[in-house]
Amino acid sequence: MPVLLGFIDGQALWQTIWTGAVAGIGVCIIFAFTILGAARSTDMRLEDRAVAATLYAVLAVLGTLASFAVVIYAVVLITTK
Known part of the structure; x- marks a missing residue:
């Protein structure tokens, strides 16, 4: 087992x-704003x-756009490394 630990x-x-x-918590918070905006609207x-x-509908739309932006950013990071 010690040999494997040397590679980590x-x-x-x-x-x-x-x-x-941090990314998981951040995405959850952003999407929570989407749900809050849609429900309260x-x-x-x-x-x-x-x-x-x-105003709540605008919050829902911005939350949705932010969620999409995070997903696109993650895909770009994964594909460029």
């Missing part, structure tokens, strides 16, 4: 772990609050 770069492994965790529309419904 501990610093690169740790960097992979923490960046993966519907609620505001049902309560005849047009301005609030529009």
Whole structure:
């Protein structure tokens, strides 16, 4: 077993772990804003609050665009390394 441990770069492994965790949490938070915006937009529309419904809809759209941007960025990073 000690022979295998010599091939593992501990610093690169740790960097992979923490960046993966941060990226996963970040994507979850971004997508949570998408869900919040969509749900609250519907609620505001049902309560005849047009301005609030529009602002929440904008939040949902921005969250969706940010989610797509993160996925595209990840694909670009993976394919260029």
